[in-house]
Amino acid sequence: MTDNNKETEIRSHDLDDLLTTEFKGRVVRKDLTKQLKEGANVPVYVLEYLLGMYCSAAEDELIQEGLKNVKKILTENYVRPDEAEKAKSLIREKGTHKVIDKVTVKLNQKKDVYEASLSNIGIKDAVVPNKIVKENEKLLTGGIWCIITVSYFYEEGQKVSPFSILNLKPIQMPSMNMVEVYGARCNFTTEQWMDVLLRSVGMEPANLETRTKWHLIARMIPFVENNYNVCELGPRGTGKSHVYKECSPNSLLVSGGQTTVANLFYNMSSRQIGLVGMWDVVAFDEVAGIRFKDKDGIQIMKDYMASGSFSRGRDSIEAKASMVFVGNIDHSVETLVKTSHLLAPFPPEMIDSAYFDRFHAYIPGWEIPKMRPEFFTDRFGLITDYLAEYMREMRKTTFSDAIDKYFKLGNNLNQRDVIGVRRTTSGLLKLLYPHAEYDKEAIRECLTYALECRRRVKEQLKKIGGMEFFDVNFSYIDNETHEEFFVGVPEQGGSDLIPKGVPKPGVVHFVTDGALGKLGVFRLETQMTAGNGKHSTSGFGSDTAAKEQVRVGFEYFKGNLSRIAANTKFSEHEFHLHFVDLQNSGNSHTASLASLVACCSILLNKPIQESMVVLGSMTLGGVVNPVQDLASTMQVALEAGATKVLLPMASASDIPSVPGETFTKFQVSFYSDPVDAVYKALGVS
Structure with missing residues (x-):
């Protein structure tokens, strides 16, 4: 083992010890999730909650013992949908039985009782005590996965279901103690905390370059910022959609491309808000295939991306969901920069400068390596649901004014540029400094990255829309020294189409x-x-x-x-x-x-x-x-x-x-x- 590898190994163990101390019961070894996921079709956050309870120790013996417990619980209590009737029969015969299922509660006002719907078993009307509902309000807003003790009692003429819930233990986080996060964050350096976030989504930071880490962190900004619009285009196999599909119960990955205004925004006949009102993040996979069945779909999307609201009929409807667009670039970036623009993979009807101007950032997917086994971690990370809840709580605050204490933005930035840069900076600060303890250099680092990501959008707008978007020389000014710093985008490189130096005669x-x-x-x-x-x-x-x-x-x-x-x-x-x-x-x-x-x-x-x-x-x-x-x-x-x-x-x-x-x-x-x-x-x- 080389000295560098030894040093990395020591640092990894130190970080594991720090995590298991500061977040006891909230961490899990990520390779265990992968092992169990292959054997049980249970959401990642359910597996990780169980692993967090039984396998958060660092010693191998305790981990193996914990794994046995988790497997036993899954075998005995997880109900597969095709075994629903067998599970109901078991509850009837035994009188009570523990199951793992997703529970959603509604108030039946005709009977004045709370009734639970258990998705896998198929029970729609199990009676729930008021006390359980008061302690777990999330049951009323979309439902949560739980370990439930279900009882069965039947009496002729009774008006309520024979099924009832005796007790319930949420598998997802029932509530979030942000003070715990803020206090623990103080004991990590910025570099360590960045590694914690990356390990929590399954990546191994020790094998990634610093710039790649920043791009992976940027993928998480839509989880902490309301109404944040970002795109990432790059080669296949770089894990662009992974974080939106696997790492939070609050995000939805729309695959297949075709969608409708009713599905995405608002259904006029049922008067129900669509996906943007139900999820924190709506991500579109394979942007080249995005199609709206409605002619006004793209216009409504434009309105929503600009203001977080849209009009349907007489109503103006607001929502908080961030929009993410991921897709593949088939040509080399060098070719696209010289011959076209880096938004070319979008469908022709979307290639419109007014639409792209609403993007707050463009993550350069071509700078992220293709995923190989060494990029996935086998170390400790926060359990997925805990991470998701922490990110969701951060949506309630903003750090967009953090820039003003130390810096001013240059005069090439228009209002949309300023909004984009502030949102990206705020998102990065929320992820890296949730406790709001950041200094001038921390803000400078986040601001520089934010300026680059927005300038990448502006450079493409200039190619699509011409001189209207000529002002791309983004900069920021230090309030103290009044020095101006310009921020470029690497793929533009030096302009070498016309080489420096005197040409040959005849050229x-x-x-x-x-x-x-x-x-x-x-x-x-x-x-x-x-x-x-x-x-x-x-x-x-x-x-x-x-x-x-x-x-x-x-x-x-x-x-x-x-x-x-x-x-x-x-x-x-x-x-x-x-x-x-x-x-x-x-x-x-x-x-x-x-x-x-x-x-x-x-x-x-x-x-x-x-x-x-x-x-x-x-x-x-x-x-x-x-x-x-x-x-x-x-x-x-x-x-x-x-x-x-x-x-x-x-x-x-x-x-x-x-x-x-x-x-x-x-x-x-x-x-x-x-x-x-x-x-x-x-x-x-």
Whole structure:
């Protein structure tokens, strides 16, 4: 065993000891859950409650003894639905019998008694004493799993059911003592507490990188924040839906995609609220398959995600459920960043900037490794139901104002950005510092992560919605030092489409619309060989319109060369122009001016200026066409790494449309005609 592994082992044992001391009866060894789950179709939180009662000691002998007890209880008392009649018969014959089942209680006002429904046995009207209901109010709100002693007494003419509940012990947490959590949390470091949370959902933090841990913790924010909207897209097999399916009785994973407004929001005929009113978290698995049968489904979802309320008929209905969207990315992230956007897996009818703007965060699923056995823990963690109740209690408070004591948010954040960043920061603080004892650096760490997650949403909005979302340079300002810190997103990386340094002669970058209808960055690479003054092209395929543009530039080059370099002859050379589509935008149909500059550059053996893009196009007669949508074009050039722009004078009137933050990043050279453009591009006065 290496020194690192030994150190990890020691730390793990220390954390196990601390957990079993601070949360006695509230912890369980997670590998035991897995063993039992394979043999009994009982919810995880039921198994873990039993394991917490009998197997929370650290010694192996005591654990094995506890396991025997749990298995015995499950064998004797857990009723499978297909054995319901046998269980009822047993209760009748014995008079009383203990069972494990989910119990829901309703008041029968006609008889003035509380009646219990036992889901697996199928008893609908077992009489429950008032005292039991008062002590366990959750029985009235959706029901809880319990160990129940059921008795049977039949008398001719009686008006109530012969079944009654003598006593009841909740298997889910009947109530939550948050003071216990706050007090215990004080004895853990932040790193230890993060490990506790991860182990409690079955992960092994010792084998995970720090950044991966943050992403896994971020998956839990919807459990502690009301009306929190988050998406996570990434490769298959990274456990995106695990936490929403297995780790809380308060969340629902919607699989299969198709849903209705009645099911999700409100049923007009029965006047009952849908899933968003019954669960803390509604998670959609496989976003690519989401379909609403109703035409107004997406609009209602938009309203709900923005405000936590929606209108049906005359009613405005409020709910607290957080919305989670998980799905798969089939292409590499590098490809999507360059060619499309990172929300592409959503169905076409949902790809709408107004809808995505409601997302508070985007977790980068591609940074989480595929789940392997070593990522699952065999150490102690909080029992699932205890963790779920702790998270549910944290929904009642907010830490969104914690930022203000130490930091201000930068001016690139609009109101929705601010809400998203505050919600994410609040959620992380609730998970990591439930006792509200956090310092400046703790807030800074959570704030930086929150800014990154919201900026990832904004970067995609910019690609979908254009200049409306140009302000993506998110930052925060330290109240004490007034220093501004900018937060980026790793997958955007350095803008290297236009590499730094002086290019080779004949290499020209330009930005314009592609044949697919979107702006893109293109490159022309030119070769010159001995010949007789002809030109050829490659990279355009069979697109004659694109090739015609190169011909326009080349013909102008031939006819006006004497104005550019009187002593140079093109007729002794042959020119080959190769076209490169850097962002999969389709062939350019406005490459005329760039072709002229490229031919002059290679003939004169002079490179164009460093990090420059050529904007604008020309006719065969030398008329310069202005740039269409100058603001978006300059934004694309900026993201591609350009620092200099060659711009036609005809576009000067459009400069007010370009945000100041974008325009001031460039050194702009104006040109009045094509020959002037060549001089400015080559830096010739």
